Amino acid sequence: MNTYFDTDVAVIGYGPSGLSASLKLAHHGVRVTAFEKEHSIYPRARAVTVNDWTMRCFQSLGLDQALARTMDATAALRWVTYDGQQLMRVEFPPSRFGRHPRSYAIYQPAMEEVLREAGNDMSEHLNVMYGKEVTEVRQEPDGATVHWRDLATGEIGQVRARYVLACDGGSSATREQLDIRLLGETVETRWVVIDARVKRWWPERHILTFWSDRERPVVDIALAQGNHRWEFPLASHESEADFSTHAQLWKLLHSLGVTEQDVEIHQHAFYKHHVRHAERWREGRIFLLGDAAHLMPPWAGAGMQSGIRDAFNLCWKLVEVLQGRLSESVLDSYEAERAPNVEKMTQAAVQLGRIIRREFNEATPPQGASTHNQAPIEMPNRQDPCLDTGWVRGPIAIDSIIGKMVPQPRVANAQGRLCWLDDLLGEGFALIGDGVDPSEFLSCTEKGAWDRLQSRYLCVLAPQDQGHGHHDIIDLDGTLLQWMREHGARVVAVRPDRFIAAANTHGLATPWE
Ligand SMILES: Cc1cc2nc3c(=O)[nH]c(=O)nc-3n(C[C@H](O)[C@H](O)[C@H](O)COP(=O)(O)OP(=O)(O)OC[C@H]3O[C@@H](n4cnc5c(N)ncnc54)[C@H](O)[C@@H]3O)c2cc1C
Numbered sequence: 001m002n003t004y005f006d007t008d009v010a011v012i013g014y015g016p017s018g019l020s021a022s023l024k025l026a027h028h029g030v031r032v033t034a035f036e037k038e039h040s041i042y043p044r045a046r047a048v049t050v051n052d053w054t055m056r057c058f059q060s061l062g063l064d065q066a067l068a069r070t071m072d073a074t075a076a077l078r079w080v081t082y083d084g085q086q087l088m089r090v091e092f093p094p095s096r097f098g099r100h101p102r103s104y105a106i107y108q109p110a111m112e113e114v115l116r117e118a119g120n121d122m123s124e125h126l127n128v129m130y131g132k133e134v135t136e137v138r139q140e141p142d143g144a145t146v147h148w149r150d151l152a153t154g155e156i157g158q159v160r161a162r163y164v165l166a167c168d169g170g171s172s173a174t175r176e177q178l179d180i181r182l183l184g185e186t187v188e189t190r191w192v193v194i195d196a197r198v199k200r201w202w203p204e205r206h207i208l209t210f211w212s213d214r215e216r217p218v219v220d221i222a223l224a225q226g227n228h229r230w231e232f233p234l235a236s237h238e239s240e241a242d243f244s245t246h247a248q249l250w251k252l253l254h255s256l257g258v259t260e261q262d263v264e265i266h267q268h269a270f271y272k273h274h275v276r277h278a279e280r281w282r283e284g285r286i287f288l289l290g291d292a293a294h295l296m297p298p299w300a301g302a303g304m305q306s307g308i309r310d311a312f313n314l315c316w317k318l319v320e321v322l323q324g325r326l327s328e329s330v331l332d333s334y335e336a337e338r339a340p341n342v343e344k345m346t347q348a349a350v351q352l353g354r355i356i357r358r359e360f361n362e363a364t365p366p367q368g369a370s371t372h373n374q375a376p377i378e379m380p381n382r383q384d385p386c387l388d389t390g391w392v393r394g395p396i397a398i399d400s401i402i403g404k405m406v407p408q409p410r411v412a413n414a415q416g417r418l419c420w421l422d423d424l425l426g427e428g429f430a431l432i433g434d435g436v437d438p439s440e441f442l443s444c445t446e447k448g449a450w451d452r453l454q455s456r457y458l459c460v461l462a463p464q465d466q467g468h469g470h471h472d473i474i475d476l477d478g479t480l481l482q483w484m485r486e487h488g489a490r491v492v493a494v495r496p497d498r499f500i501a502a503a504n505t506h507g508l509a510t511p512w513e
Contacts, residue, residue: 009032045108056097067114098421137178196265198226274296393510402506
């Protein structure tokens with residue numbers, strides 16, 4: 001058996017999913033080789049939004065502030081008709097997960113640029129091979145060999161890795177090579193996406209607007225950095241040729257009252273929506289992430305974000321496995337945890353699409369976004385992150401704290417420094433107790449298991465309490481203590497991705513061990 005590895009993890013594709021995975025792994029000292037067949041960032045602005053969950057992921061890499069500087073907070077979304085009637089308006093609630101608003105409008109190329117720059121700074125652990133296309137992945141019992149070809153020179157080579165992450169997008173050649181079917185359907189309607197640069201402000205330009213109309217529903221989005229996007233469906237009798245010139249595109253924009261004085265068109269593209277997922281996301285040591293594993297319509301703004309969340313979910317587990325703290329079995333929880341969330345987002349996107357096309361009962365206005373013969377839609381921007389199953393101890397239920405993401409309030413440490421909760425939780429596991437040292441709740445065996453995971457033990461106090469020592473967290477506005485008490489928990493174990501793995505309510509042994 002060949003026990004030599006050129007790298008710990010090979011990442012195929014350096015789009016949002018591959019970038020996020022590479023950064024997360026390299027940040028923790030894992031050796032990564034990433035392959036990207038293109039040299040430059042994909043120029044079309046595709047994804048339009050990120051939310052507070054995604055920003056919390058990037059906070060764990062110290063990148064959220066730099067990213068936020070390229071973004072604009074989203075205030076609200078509204079549904080309007082062409083004759084100006086507002087059917088519904090939803091204000092974005094404040095976030096419970098940190099310093100960022102619930103939702104941001106982004107400009108994807110700018111966001112990817114920040115991430116790529118961060119990758120350049122991690123060159124000690126991260127080697128990005130631009131212009132190299134992966135042609136084949138051969139799996140062996142203890143690793144996999146990735147074969148590549150330089151698209152400019154024809155040079156070929158191979159890299160041996162312990163694990164391979166296929167982040168090679170919707171038409172993933174790795175998925176095909178592994179014979180993993182992509183299940184689901186592609187919606188026949190073709191959409192034209194028009195990207196423009198803003199020349200002057202118009203009323204409510206910054207409000208995400210769905211122009212609800214059965215014939216021509218339109219998505220109208222203020223992107224960051226002075227960019228704006230419209231997405232129009234083509235009618236069944238129309239083709240791409242009908243919208244190939246700017247004059248033809250302008251007719252669409254004029255129908256919304258947007259003129260040449262308002263914006264300058266800089267690109268347009270056509271695409272169809274997919275509601276698809278790979279039948280399995282893992283084959284031995286090869287994992288599918290992002291669009292390679294699932295494709296959803298854009299209405300919930302969750303396509304790209306789901307890939308980023310896949311990366312952060314899988315990669316903390318890979319770090320633990322590669323550094324010898326958790327057994328390989330934890331990797332089985334990647335698909336188990338991510339697939340139900342992706343399915344929820346996909347269904348939300350499908351249902352929001354129905355509202356946009358006004359496929360709801362006219363007699364029942366879509367207040368609270370409920371649709372005809374459909375369960376009320378939980379607006380994706382209001383959903384709190386939650387696991388349905390996975391690497392947790394105890395049942396996951398609506399009133400259970402298990403599987404939920406811990407809020408991130410402003411806190412202070414014992415020395416009086418004010419910061420955000422995650423700054424005190426650290427990058428790994430943390431057990432936190434309501435006014436008690438969490439260790440007091442653990443048996444010797446339990447304590448030994450959490451110690452092996454290098455967990456931190458922290459005591460949360462109210463601002464009026466007397467501090468105990470240097471492991472105190474002062475919960476300045478009471479958010480954390482209230483949240484734990486509402487769920488009847490005195491001690492919780494927080495995973496590196498901030499989900500609750502265990503609580504004294506259901507037993508504090510480490511999950512699955
Ligand atoms: C027109 C359009 C509009 C969209 N609008 C939205 C939206 O509004 N909101 C939203 O959230 N999402 C949207 N999406 C989806 C979003 O862009 C994707 O979900 C996201 O880009 C997926 O990221 P990814 O990294 O998984 O895949 P990709 O972004 O596809 O990246 C895959 C990367 O892998 C590289 N690659 C592929 N094969 C190989 C190989 N063999 N060797 C080396 N490199 C390889 C590719 O060059 C590419 O850089 C849209 C997508 C499109 C196409």
